[in-house]
Amino acid sequence: MFDLPALQNAFIMLMDWKVLMVIPIGLLYSIIVGAIPGFTTSMAITTLLPLTYVLDPLSAIVILASAYGGAIYGGSITAILLHTPGTPASAATAIEGYAMTQKGEASRALGLATTASSIGGAFSYLFVFFVMVPISWFALRFSSPELFAVAVFGITILAVIRGSSLAKGIAAGFFGFLLGLVGMTAYGQTRATFGRVELIEGFPTVTVLIGLLAFSQIFTMLEQKYIVQTGREFEPNFRDMVKASAETFKDWFNLIRSSLIGTFVGLMPAAGSSIASFISYNEASRNSKVPFGNGNPAGIIASEAANNASEGGAMATMLSLGIPGSPSSAIIMGALLIHGIRPGPKLFIPKDYDPYSGMTFVYAIILTQILAAILTWPMGLTISKWGSRIIKIETKVLAPLIAFLCVVGSFASRSFIFDASIMVVFGLIGFVFSKYGYPPVAIVLGIILGPIADGELMRSAMLFFGNPWMIFTRPIVIVLFSITAAALLFTAFGELRKKKKPAEESSDD
Amino acid sequence: MEKEKKRIDLGELIVPGIIIATMAVFLYQSIGIDRPEDNLRLVCIVVGVLALSLAVILFSIFRGEETDGKKKTPFRDTSLLKRQGLLYGLVAAYIFLMNILGFIVSSTVMLPLMFLASGVKKYRLIFAISLLLPVVTYILFRRFFNILLPEGMIETCLVDNVLYRKWF
Structure with a gap:
């Protein structure tokens, strides 16, 4: 299970001050950048790429991987304070986090998010550390049919983000699903692009996300003087944040379940942190006695633990199979290739002349990332303490500033004015x-899941010579579809029971 | 319990209307796709969502919506709506102008207007933010993130004819 000499060598590699120094640098940079709406995790990593040219391979991957976790966490700060997820992975956090901010519990929400992110990240890398070899065996068995089944499972989340009625939630989700189909298909045809080159890759997720969740919020924001409606002035309180951190551990089952979901979703290629956070959020809501959507701390814990845990899973798939589990790990993989290191099964074979090979290198990466996840907690709390002062500003001042950030953020993602439009x-x-x-988050979910489901179904059809029904010959697909059906039936019965209860109560009256 | 008489709220038709219009566009666009695999799947989805949207409309009109016991009618406050509309129009104009004037000039011109539209009266604050924010953002993006912000026709013309012109 362990390669002890390699582990020993990995610890020796970590004694280098340069390797240890790049962790806080990567975290500080990425938490700030991740908090800016429009700056995705991939962008935070990409902008650090030039810096890695002057670093050794281990320091290069450590700074990029630290930035990966930091940016995912950073997105939650503005998601909680302004209902503006800095990254798509924090979209689920925005639902509960912002509701808590409106109730005057921003410090608590930030504390919960920071701790859950830190624990989720550390948990996933610890998990990866112990099960690196079996993981590579399991992940190798996921191809297009299984990924299609994962995307279909994601649709059940619509039952949670339902808006004022289930029908409206589903309608909004399918609307998003349809918008996600714009662009080039797996067969090479273009759909509904109206001849616009900018739409060939579909609607840019980041831009759509900024528009639906951040820009739209400006107008709602103007309806009140301050974001916080409680009447008392919100003072960012470090003690409250630390207290909330302790509260996170009380919901230990949710924390571990979400971290596990995040790690497993991260392991699946192309699934990504957004899906991990939504699936985990969905599971937490299914198991919660208190309804979600009104500032439930369990929602924040679930979403943040899962999105940060997905990082470890994605890195494991990338390192063990050479398949990037997310766009961000694809960039990190690119950086490794620049340094002459090819991720994949061969990475585990040690080379005498190369210190950056074999399990030593893999263990060194895992250990630094556990350290980075732990460091996220103090650094995250400090940064969010200052960041949380934003909500003391009047909405009329904030609105134009956010509008400006939205325009710049949407332009920056691809440098197209069209994106800002x-x-x-x-x-x-x-x-x-x-x-x-109609919940806008459901549209976002549809836009994220639509292209994955569509593309993987088409690839599955190609795989089975035009017969997509053949996907049901695969055991993992059957298991995933059974879970989906069970989840949908469970929701439908719950809905029916809810409708029956008031009817019975009114007849009693 | 006495049942309240429900009136048809035309506002409820706006969102299903948007969804149906999008479906119609997709249906029209899907006709042009050559591959039968693409066409069939897309039409199925379109028809499915179309049916769902119709169901939502029917549900909303004839059964009424269950809210938290309170019926909220959106877009009733006209003065707020005007302020929101004005800000939205200014942001749209800002994006349009960015292409012509470039990032810095259009931001310096449009940011004060956006602040005034949202009700800010502190002119010193408006002046300081409108001048500093675009410049700082421009430097940050250009120098550190290596992302080029729009230069616009006027800025490009100035750079080409003034800065890079061979004067001698």
Whole structure:
């Protein structure tokens, strides 16, 4: 299970001050960048790439991997304070986090998010540390049919983010699902692009996300003087944040379950941290006695633990199989290739002349990332303490500033003015939809899952010579579809029971 | 319990209307796709969502919506709506102008207007933010993130004809 000499060598490698120094640098940079709406995790890592040219391979991957975790966490700060997820992975956090902020519990929400992120990240790397070899065996068995089944399972989340009615939640989700189909198909045809080159890759997720969740929020924000409606002035309180950190451990079952979900989703190629956070959020809501959507701490813990845990899983798949589990790990993989290191099964074979090979290198990466996850807690709390002062500013001052950030963020993702226009359109859609009880988050989910389900189904059809039904010959697919069916049936019965209860109560009256 | 008489709220038709319009566009676009695999799947999805949206409309109109006991009618406060509309229009104009004037000039011009539209009266604050924010953002993006922000026709023309012109 362990390669002890390699582990010993890995510890020796970590004695290098340069390797240890790059961890806080990567974290500090990425938490700040991740908190800026429009700056995705991939962008935080990409902008650090030039710096890695002057570093040794281990320091290079350590700074990038630290930035990966930091950016995922950073996204939660603005998600909680401004309902503006810095990264798509924090979209689920925004639902409960912002509701808590509106109730005057921003410090608590930030404390919960920071601790859950830190624990989730550390848990996933510890898990990877222990089960690196079996993981590579399992992940190798996931191909297009299984990924399609995972995307279909993701649709059950719509039952949770339902808005004012289940039908509206589903309608909004399918609307997003359809928008996610814009662009080039797996067969090479373009769909609904109207000849626009900018839409060939589909609607840019980041831009749509900024429009639906951040830009639309500006107009809702103007309806009140401050974000916090409690009347008392919000003072960022370090003690409250630390107290909330302790509270996170009380929900230990949710924390471990979410970290496990995140790690496993991260292991699946292309699934990513956004899906991990939504699946985990969904599971937490299913098991919670208190309804979600009104500032439930369990939702924040679930979402944040899972999205940070997905990082460890994605890194494990990338290192063991050479398959990037997410766009961010693809960039890290690119950086490794620049340094002459090819991730994949051969990485585990030690080379006498190369210190950056074999299990020593893999263990060194895992150990630094456990350290980075632990460091996320003090650094995250300090940064969010200062960041949380934003909500003391009047909304009329904040609104134009956020509008400016939204325009810049949507432009920066691909350097197209067209993207900023898309953002404005989606902002209006998000505003109108939310006003009539259609949850914009459901549209986001549809946009994320739509292309995955569509692409993987098409690839599965190609794999089985045009017969997509053949996917049901695969055991993992059957298991995943059974879970999906069970989840849907469970929700439907729950809904029926809820409707029956008031009817019975009114007849009693 | 006496049942309240429900009226048809036309506002409830806006969102299903948007969804149906999008479906119609997709349906029209899917006709042009050559491959039968693509066409079939897309049409199925479109028809499915279309049916669902119709169900939502029917559900909303004839059965009424269950809210938390309170019926909220959106977009009733006209003065707020005007303020929101004005800000939205200014952001749209800002994006349009960015292409012509470039990032710094359009931001310096449009940011004060956006602040005034949202109700800020502190002119010194407006002046300071509108001047500093675009410049700092520009430097940050250009120098540190290596992301080029729009230069616009005027800025490009100035750079080409003034800075890079061979004067002698």
